[in-house]
Structure formats: C-alpha cells, structure tokens
Amino acid sequence: MSRTGEFIREVDRWSAHNYGPLPVVLERGEGVWVWDVEGRKYLDMLAAYSAVNQGHRHPRIIAALEEQAGRLTLTSRAFHNDRMGPFLRQLCEATGFDRALPMNTGAEAVETALKAARKWGYEVKGVPEDRAEIIVCANNFHGRTTTIVGFSSEAQYKAGFGPFAPGFVTIPYGDSDALERAITADTVGFLVEPIQGEGGIVVPPDGYMTTVHEICRDRGVLVLNDEIQTGLGRTGKLFCGDWDGTRGDVLIVGKALGGGVFPVSAILANDEVMEVFHPGDHGSTFGGNPLGAAVGQASLEVILDEGLADRSLELGTWLHDRLSELDSPHIAEVRGRGLMIGIDIRKESGPARPFCDALMDRGILCNDTHQQVIRIAPPLVVTREILEQALSAITEVVSAGSPVTIG
Numbered sequence: 261m262s263r264t265g266e267f268i269r270e271v272d273r274w275s276a277h278n279y280g281p282l283p284v285v286l287e288r289g290e291g292v293w294v295w296d297v298e299g300r301k302y303l304d305m306l307a308a309y310s311a312v313n314q315g316h317r318h319p320r321i322i323a324a325l326e327e328q329a330g331r332l333t334l335t336s337r338a339f340h341n342d343r344m345g346p347f348l349r350q351l352c353e354a355t356g357f358d359r360a361l362p363m364n365t366g367a368e369a370v371e372t373a374l375k376a377a378r379k380w381g382y383e384v385k386g387v388p389e390d391r392a393e394i395i396v397c398a399n400n401f402h403g404r405t406t407t408i409v410g411f412s413s414e415a416q417y418k419a420g421f422g423p424f425a426p427g428f429v430t431i432p433y434g435d436s437d438a439l440e441r442a443i444t445a446d447t448v449g450f451l452v453e454p455i456q457g458e459g460g461i462v463v464p465p466d467g468y469m470t471t472v473h474e475i476c477r478d479r480g481v482l483v484l485n486d487e488i489q490t491g492l493g494r495t496g497k498l499f500c501g502d503w504d505g506t507r508g509d510v511l512i513v514g515k516a517l518g519g520g521v522f523p524v525s526a527i528l529a530n531d532e533v534m535e536v537f538h539p540g541d542h543g544s545t546f547g548g549n550p551l552g553a554a555v556g557q558a559s560l561e562v563i564l565d566e567g568l569a570d571r572s573l574e575l576g577t578w579l580h581d582r583l584s585e586l587d588s589p590h591i592a593e594v595r596g597r598g599l600m601i602g603i604d605i606r607k608e609s610g611p612a613r614p615f616c617d618a619l620m621d622r623g624i625l626c627n628d629t630h631q632q633v634i635r636i637a638p639p640l641v642v643t644r645e646i647l648e649q650a651l652s653a654i655t656e657v658v659s660a661g662s663p664v665t666i667g
C-alpha cells in the first residue's frame with residue numbers, strides 16, 4: 261500500500277468520520293505550495309478556508325511564533341501578559357473599533373458576538389428579560405456549536421443535534437426588505453456574512469451591507485458582521501464590508517488572524533457594546549494567550565505591510581474575468597470578489613467534487629462547497645504567473661472534452 265493509503269487508513273480507523281477530504285496526505289507547505297507524502301507538489305487553492313491568506317509558514321509569522329514560544333505561551337486571563345495589549349491595540353487601530361475581545365476559533369467569536377448583542381439588548385436597548393431576538397440569514401454558515409447550527413438552514417448540520425436555542429429568526433439572504441419586516445421591538449442583532457462563503461460564494465446585491473447598516477441603525481439593532489472568512493484581504497479590501505463602506509457594529513474576525521499557524525479570533529466593537537462585559541461574564545482559557553497574540557499581531561502586520569488586500573483585488577479581478585470568459589458547458593456562473601471565487605457547476609454536469617478530484621490530479625488543491633461550487637481561494641501571496649498555470653488546469657477540467665467523469 262502507498263504511504264498515502266496507509267495514512268488515510270489510519271485516519272479512517274482512529275478518527276471520527278466527520279469529514280470527507282480529498283485523498284491527499286500533506287506533509288509540508290511553503291507560500292502557496294504544499295507537498296504530499298509521495299513528494300508531489302500542489303498549488304493550494306483553498307488556503308484552509310482562507311485561514312492561510314499570508315501563505316504557508318510565512319517567515320515573519322513563524323519568527324513571531326518561535327520568539328514567543330521561547331518566552332511564554334499561556335497565562336490564562338487570570339493574569340496579564342505582555343502581548344495581548346499590543347496585539348489588541350493594533351487590531352483596534354487597523355479596524356477602527358474601540359475594543360476587542362480575543363477568542364480562539366471562529367465559532368467562539370460568533371458565540372461571543374451573540375452574547376454581546378443579547379446583553380447589549382437587555383442593558384442598553386431595554387429589551388425585556390429573555391426576549392432578545394437575533395435575525396440570521398438562510399444559507400448562513402457561522403460555525404458548528406449547538407447554538408449556531410440551531411439556526412443553520414442546512415438540514416445535515418442540525419440533524420440529530422437538537423434541541424436548539426430559541427431567539428433566532430431566519431430571513432432570505434440579500435433581501436433588505438425582509439430584514440426591515442423581520443425587525444421587532446425585541447430584535448437586538450442581525451448576524452450576516454457580507455459574502456456567504458460555505459453557502460457557495462453567494463454575493464449579495466451591491467449596496468446590501470450599506471442598506472442593512474442604515475436599517476439597523478434606524479431601528480436600534482446591531483449589525484454583527486461575520487468576516488471570519490471574508491476578512492483580512494480575502495475579497496480585495498481589508499474587510500468585505502468595505503465594498504459598501506461599513507464594518508458593522510460588531511466585527512467578527514478569525515481564520516487568517518492566526519496566519520495559518522494558530523487559532524486566533526476576536527470580536528471588535530465600540531464602548532457602548534463592549535462595556536456590557538464585566539469580569540466573570542465571559543471568557544476562554546486560551547483567548548488572548550501570548551502565543552496567539554504574537555502570531556495575531558504578526559499575521560495582521562503581514563496583511564497590511566504586504567498590501568495583500570490590494571493584491572487580492574488585482575489578481576482576483578484578473579482571474580475572475582478569465583474564468584467568466586471560459587467557454588465551458590459545465591459552468592453556470594462565476595461569482596465572488598477578490599480572490600474569493602466560486603465556480604458554480606451546472607446541475608446537469610453533476611456535483612463539483614469530481615472537478616476538484618480532476619484538479620487535484622493536475623496539482624491544484626481546492627474543494628467543493630454547497631455541492632455545486634468549486635471554491636477558488638489561494639493564499640493572497642500568489643502571483644499572476646502561478647494563477648496562469650492554475651487557469652490552464654481549470655480550463656482543461658471544465659472544457660467540453662474534459663476527462664472528468666460526470667454524474
């Protein structure tokens with residue numbers, strides 16, 4: 261049996277079967293490239309769902325990790341550490357918010373935003389006890405905790421995991437009239453992705469986030485802007501909301517904040533919201549730990565100093581245009597912004613997964629989302645030349661005479 265087969269068999273035997281990965285076993289990564297255990301080299305066109313925007317093992321981030329690992333890694337929040345303050349200050353200055361609350365994973369940050377909105381609703385807005393409502397969108401993805409999957413519209417994410425928390429109302433995505441109608445006196449927040457990532461790279465109508473922001477401001481509702489996947493340069497702006505001139509009232513960040521080496525997430529908000537938290541209200545053993553703070557600071561610096569948002573805009577626009585021009589019987593639509601691109605495969609051509617398998621055979625790693633969509637999201641340090649190579653592989657795979665087995 262090949263080494264690949266052996267590793268996969270071991271995972272099959274010892275791991276819960278909660279994922280269905282492509283049959284490739286990776287052992288090394290650098291920049292936009294990864295290598296498997298057979299020594300084959302691949303272009304990483306997924307970037308760990310946008311958590312590796314800076315590229316694999318970015319030298320500046322690894323140096324920060326190593327330097328900090330040599331001094332102090334974890335204190336818990338029972339004590340102060342000398343890294344959290346500088347990191348949060350930089351994060352606030354980069355995003356324009358008064359305060360940050362650090363966590364680890366994206367789902368934890370979303371939970372933190374939900375708690376902030378509810379407490380703000382009771383203490384500042386004056387919503388009667390236990391009546392707070394949060395509006396969410398159909399086709400959302402915000403993580404996998406029981407509260408979050410409870411308001412998913414994806415049957416599989418919920419099946420067998422109930423009962424679920426009450427207090428969530430679902431409206432169609434991209435429909436600001438529906439938002440206006442759904443708001444009641446008890447509504448405290450609207451949780452939204454500025455582009456739905458896991459939902460299939462769904463881009464809302466132009467100006468959606470601006471309208472959402474205005475409606476929520478007028479009706480006394482917080483916009484909880486989940487930029488865990490879209491943020492930190494991915495869509496060609498520092499945050500996707502910047503396309504519409506708004507970052508929301510609570511900005512939720514994760515993934516690339518950890519530079520692909522460590523889970524680092526946070527929510528950002530102004531004092532009116534953040535001051536609802538008092539000692540003992542909320543926390544996490546690892547949230548704000550010095551190792552994560554050092555990595556988070558370096559990760560943010562790399563995005564800013566290397567102009568990765570601008571690069572994403574330029575290269576993403578180029579690639580999007582080329583993909584849109586492809587004459588393919590299989591492509592229904594190409595969607596996205598910056599280097600967050602979805603190639604929607606026609607239903608008659610079968611699911612997107614065989615196309616991803618065929619790309620893997622040609623040295624390109626990407627994954628399918630929402631059955632029909634090939635997700636293209638390389639590290640933002642990618643170059644035009646490398647994207648040209650990827651484009652020819654994609655062109656081959658989606659062409660009329662493609663060897664991909666359909667159906």
Ligand SMILES: Cc1ncc(COP(=O)(O)O)c(C=O)c1O
Pocket residue numbers: 309365366367368370401402403404453457458486487488489490514515
């Ligand atoms: C928009 C969005 N929110 C939240 C999450 C959850 O993040 P994590 O997997 O780190 O919990 C994801 C992950 O894909 C995401 O895309």
